[in-house]
Amino acid sequence: MSNRIVMRPVAAAHPDAADRVRVIKPGQLDGRTPQSDGMRRKAAVSHTLVGSDALWAGVMVADPGTASSVHHHGAQETVVYVLSGPSRVRWGSRLEHEVDLAPGDFVFIPPYMPHQEINPSSDEPARWVGRGAERWGGCRCQPDGNADRGIRRGRGTPGRLRRVIMSKLTNFRVAVLATDGFEESELTEPVQALRDAGALVTILSLMPGRIQGVRHDLDKTVTVPVDRTIRDASPREFDAVHLPGGTVNADAMRMASEVQVFLRAMQDAGKPIAAICHAPWELVSAGLVRGRTLTSYHTIQDDIRNAGGNWVDREVVEDGNWVTSRQPADIPAFNRAIIGLFSRGLVQGR
Numbered sequence: 001m002s003n004r005i006v007m008r009p010v011a012a013a014h015p016d017a018a019d020r021v022r023v024i025k026p027g028q029l030d031g032r033t034p035q036s037d038g039m040r041r042k043a044a045v046s047h048t049l050v051g052s053d054a055l056w057a058g059v060m061v062a063d064p065g066t067a068s069s070v071h072h073h074g075a076q077e078t079v080v081y082v083l084s085g086p087s088r089v090r091w092g093s094r095l096e097h098e099v100d101l102a103p104g105d106f107v108f109i110p111p112y113m114p115h116q117e118i119n120p121s122s123d124e125p126a127r128w129v130g131r132g133a134e135r136w137g138g139c140r141c142q143p144d145g146n147a148d149r150g151i152r153r154g155r156g157t158p159g160r161l162r163r164v165i166m167s168k169l170t171n172f173r174v175a176v177l178a179t180d181g182f183e184e185s186e187l188t189e190p191v192q193a194l195r196d197a198g199a200l201v202t203i204l205s206l207m208p209g210r211i212q213g214v215r216h217d218l219d220k221t222v223t224v225p226v227d228r229t230i231r232d233a234s235p236r237e238f239d240a241v242h243l244p245g246g247t248v249n250a251d252a253m254r255m256a257s258e259v260q261v262f263l264r265a266m267q268d269a270g271k272p273i274a275a276i277c278h279a280p281w282e283l284v285s286a287g288l289v290r291g292r293t294l295t296s297y298h299t300i301q302d303d304i305r306n307a308g309g310n311w312v313d314r315e316v317v318e319d320g321n322w323v324t325s326r327q328p329a330d331i332p333a334f335n336r337a338i339i340g341l342f343s344r345g346l347v348q349g350r
Contacts, residue, residue, distance in 0.1 A: 022050045024044045024045065024049065024050065028044075028049070029042035029043065029044055029058065029059060030042060030043045030044075030046065030048060030049045030058075031043075032048065039060050039061070039062050039066070039068040039117060040060065040061045040062075041058055041059070041060050041130070042058050042059050042060075042061075043056060043057070043058040044057050044058045044059065045057040045058065046058070055131070056130075056131070056132050057129065057130065057131045057132075058129070058130060059083075059127060059128070059129055059130075060080075060117070060127070060128045060129075060130050061125055061126070061127050061128075062085075062087075062117060062118070062119035062125065062126045062128075063119065063125055064119055064121045064122055064123050064124055064125060065119065065120075065121070065122055065329050066118075066119055066328070066329055067116055067117065067118040067119070067329075067332055068116055068117045068118075068332070069116070069193070069332045069335060069336075070095065070114055070115070070116045070332070071114070071115070071116075072109075072111075072112050072113055072114050072115065073109065073111070073132055076111060076132050077108070077109070077110060077111060077132070078108075078109040078130060078131070078132040079106060079107070079108055079109070079130070079131045079132070080106070080107040080109065080117070080128050080129070080130050080131075081104075081105070081106050081107075081128060081129040081130075081131075082101045082102065082103050082104065082105045082106075082107075082126075082127075082128055083103060083127040083128055083129055084103050084125075084126070084127045085103070085119060085121060085124050085125055085126030085127055086100070086101075086102075086119065086120055086121045086124060086126060087100070087101040087102075087105075087117070087118070087119060087120075087126045087128065088100050088101060088117075088118040088119075088120050089101060089107055089115060089116070089117055089118070090115060090116045090118065091109070091113055091114065091115035091116070092113075092114065093114060095114070095115075095116060100120075116332075168197050168198065168339070168343050169194065169197040169198045169199040169339065169342055169343060170198035170199075171198070171199075171200060172198070172199045172200065172239050172240070172342055173199070173200050173202070173237060173238045173239045173240075174194055174199050174200065174201045174202070174238065174239065174240050174241065174242055174342070175202055175204050175233065175235075175237075175238040175240070175241045175242070175262075176190075176191060176201060176202065176203050176204065176241070176242045176243075176244065177204050177205070177230065177241060177242075177243055177253060177259060177262065177263075177282075178203065178204075178205060178211055178224075178243075178244050178246075178249055178253070179205050179206050179207075179211055179249050179252050179253055180211050180212045180248065180249065180252070181212065181214055181217070181246045181247065181248025181249040181252065182211060182212075182213050182214070182224075182244045182245070182246040182249040183213070183214060183215070183216075183217070183244060183245045183246035183249070183277060183328065184213035184214060184215055184221045184222055185215075185328045185331060186244035186245045186246065186276050186277055186279075186328060186331065187213065187224065187244035188213070188222070188224070189331050189335065190242055190244070190274070190276075190331070190334065190335055190338060191203075191242075193335040193338075193339060194242070194338070194339070194342070197339055197343075199342065202227045202228060202233070202238070203224060203225065203226050203227045203228075204226070204227065204228055204229065204230045204233050204262075205226040205229060205230065206229065206230060206252070206253075206256055206258070206259075207226070207229060208226055208228075208229055209225075209226055210223040210224060210225050210226065211223065211224050211226060213246075214246055214248070217246060217247050217248065230256070230258045230259060230262055231258050233262075235262050235265035235266050235269065235271075236265075236269075238266070238271070239271060239272070239342070240266075240271055240272040240273070240274070240341075240342050241262070241263070241266050241271070241272075241273050241274070242274045242275075242338065243273070243274065243275040243276070243279035243280075243282055243283075244276060244277070244279060245275075245276050245277025245278040245279045245297065245327075246277070246278060247278050249278070249279075250277070250278035250279050250281045250282060251278070251281065253279075253281075253282050254281045254282045254284065254285035254286075255285065259282060259285075259286070260282075260285055260286040260287075263282060263283065263286040263288060264286050264287070264288065267286075267288050267321075270321055271321065272321050272322075272323070272338075272341045272342050272344075273321060273322050273323075274322075274323045274324070274334075274337075274338045274341070274342075275294075275296075275322070275323075275324050276324065276325040276326070276327075276330070276331075276334055277296065277297045277325070277326065277327055277328070278296065278297050278300060279296075280294055280295075280296040280300065280304060280309075280324060281296075281300055281303065284303055284304060284307045284309075287307075289304055289307040289308060289309035290307060290308030290309065291308060291309075291310075292309050292310065292319050292320075292322060293309070293310040293312060293317060293319040294309055294310070294311065294312075294317050294319060294322060294324040295311065295312055295313060295314055295315075295316075295317045295324045295325060295326050296311065296324060296326060297326055297327055298313065298326065301313075313326070314326075315329075315330040315333045315334070316330060316333045316334055316337045318337060318341065321341070323337045323338055323341045325337075
């Protein structure tokens, strides 16, 4: 028996064969693809980019000291290949399993498995190649007993669990107050988590148009369209407010009288307030910090204490209707906390 491979003519079967095979160059990767908190994905193969019906493949980048949110990819199997950088993956209903990875390693992730990708380095980014279904991304599950029971029960299907998690903030109205100089991840990742949970998010700013995001206060990144100006909006229209950080953003917002009036009205109504990084400056200038326990970026802790607040160094601090965090590395925990706080606000408001 011969092992010779026979190449057969295929032109008749595929008259459009010249357009069927696609080569995707590095500069053509598409960032408009499902994201999970703490990680940047760019698609090489997707329905949008190449017309694939069942396959997604692309590059994932985690900055030093960051981690993805805890998530699964629904009914789809997923493979991850480590390109470069130190990497770690945790998995299980309570993230009880963990392994360190090296470039060249492959990781297989089965359906409905809660997991988290981590870059433990303090100075080197991690890059991976992922391959999964075209409609991957799935829900963002918390590693707790409820998620564990929902995944293991035969009658409580993972699909049902996903719908419950994703709709817990349906029609909950969230105002996001920001201007130029906002820290990109501190706006875009909480906004994505809120929208995934069903919330109606409105970007409010000092002026109409678009606002400029930055990374680490220095490098310009994305611009975000403004839905309305703060002066044209009423706190009565919203159920909660989120304040992203960024030094320039927070310093400008804290001095705007309309921001101070908006925040005081939200607080007077007992509505949930979330703030991260330098954003607690805005709460200081609104005169709301005295007697509250909160955290922030470490360089403004004296401002909080001088305003009568109790500053603590934790990734997430919940105090009544407030939730605060310190920095971008805290975003996965911050997102879980704001979803929880806002969900309680939704129940109380009904």
